[in-house]
Amino acid sequence: MTDELGLFADEPDDRRRRAPDPERFRRRKRRRLVTALAGLFVLVLVGVGVLYGASQIMQIGAYDDYDGEGTGDVVIEVKAGDTVSAIGRTLSQQDVVASTKAFTKAAEENRQINSIQPGYYLMRGKMSGEAAVAHILSPKAKVGRVDIRGGMRLEDQLAPNNGHTPGILTKLAEATCAGENPTCATSEEMHHIAATADLKSLGVPDWAIEGASRAEPKRRLEGLIMPGIYDVKPGESAENVLRDVVTRSAAALEAAGLPQRAEGTKHSAYELLIIGSIVQSEAITKDFGQVARVIENRLTHPVMELGMDSTINYPLDKPSLLTDPKDRDRPGPYNTYLNFGLPPTPISTASKEALEAAENPTEGNWRFFVKCYPDGTSCFAETFDQHRAYIEEARARGAF
Structure with a gap:
């Protein structure tokens, strides 16, 4: 038994306590500290969340609002597709x-709010929500809108009362004015840009540049602004306005x-535009x-002039289709009584329907027409x- 015990005399006793390990102690201490800090951080986050939630609950229904009708002028833009909230963000x-x-909030009880159209609106600064809703829905708030219709021309025209009917360029200039102390583009500035600016930079389509370049300067853009509604930003420069309008018209x-x-x-496409006008x-x-x-039929006739009164009156800026004999005898590129073929440029804006007719004329052998009914219908x-018989009928009806 003594020898057997002696065989294991050098083996360690598993029950004997080991010597302390300083490095192991430090690691345990660090772990405990990290755990404690993490727990504290979680508690802080929870606390912040609770406080934030409580503050939001307390703020439900509260919002900043001004009092009164506001002061000064502020132009804002409502874009296509803007919701009421989007308009509110723009105003804010x-x-x-x-x-x-x-x-x-002020708009919730007003169903008209959904009728707001894209474009520019003249508002005031620091308005109450209620005042802003009422004002933006009023007709006086909408500014910068120009309605260009088929048959309109760039230049002002003589009115029957010896006054002037504003042309497209004057209307665009007028649209830049809004508010008590507006910064406006003048009609003269608009005409100058139309006559001198690079056509391509203004947005004139490539197929029209050659024909427009041959025109006298003030008529270069005639026919290149399609009928439609154009929103002009008040205070914008003449060049920026024309560039925007001509570019949008090119798309139209x-x-x-x-x-x-x-x-x-x-x-050519430009000739088709002339015919449509x-x-x-x-x-x-x-x-x-x-x-x-x-x-x-007149263009293809070997010895027949186009003979359109509208082209005679075009450079005279007269809206009437009737012409004086002295005007028909006056030489000029737009006198289709003296010249064969088409005039050098369109003479007005042409609608899509007029362009469709220019492309696909009704089949027939007519070479003459006259307005023979008071509603404008032609014979x-x-x-x-x-043709002479129709003219007499037109006179009898008071249409000629």
Whole structure:
């Protein structure tokens, strides 16, 4: 037994206590400290969340709002697709209202708020939400809108009372003025830019640049602004206004089918625009196709001038279709009684319907027409004798 015990005399006793390890102790201490800090951090986050939640509960229904009708002038833009909240954010960002909520809350009871159209609105600074809603819905708030219709021209025209009917360029200039102390582009500035600015930089489509370049300066943009509603930013420069309008019109011309409409016809896209402008100036919509056919028949006749009164009056800035004999005898590029073929430029804006008629005239052999009914309806004739008979009928009806 003594020998057996001796065999294990050098083995360690598992029950014997080991010597302390300082490094191991430090690691345990660090772990405990990290755990404690993490727990404290979690408690802080929970506490902050509770406090924030409580503050939000206490703030439900509260929002900043100004008092009264506000002062000064502030122009804001409502963009296509803007919701009531988006409009409220725009107003808040420009300090028209104190907060988005002030506007949206005031708008909740007003169903008209959904009728707000894209464009520019003249507001005041520091308005109450209620005042802002009432003001933006009023007709006086909408500014910078120009309605360009088929048959309008760049230049002012003589009115029957010896006054002037504003042309497109004057209307665009007037649209830049809004508010008590506006910064406006003048009609003179608008005309200068139209006559001198680089056509491509203004947004004139490539297919129209050659024809427009040949025109006298003040007529270069004639016909290149399509009928439609244009929103002009008040205070904008003449060049920026024209660039925006011409660029948007170029897109409208493309949507109306130019230059593709000219394919398969005997005309270039610019010539088609000229024909469309004459059709627009000479007839009411239901007669567009037949007037376009008269133009085609005269253009292809070997010895017949176009003979359109609207082209005679164009450089004279007269809206009437009637012409004086002395005007018909006056030489000039727009005198289609003395010159064969088309005038050098369009003579007005042309609607999509007029362009469609120019591309696809109604089939027929007419070479003459006259407005023979008081509503503007024309009578079409194949021979001059028929035409003279229609003129007498028109006079009897008081239409001529």
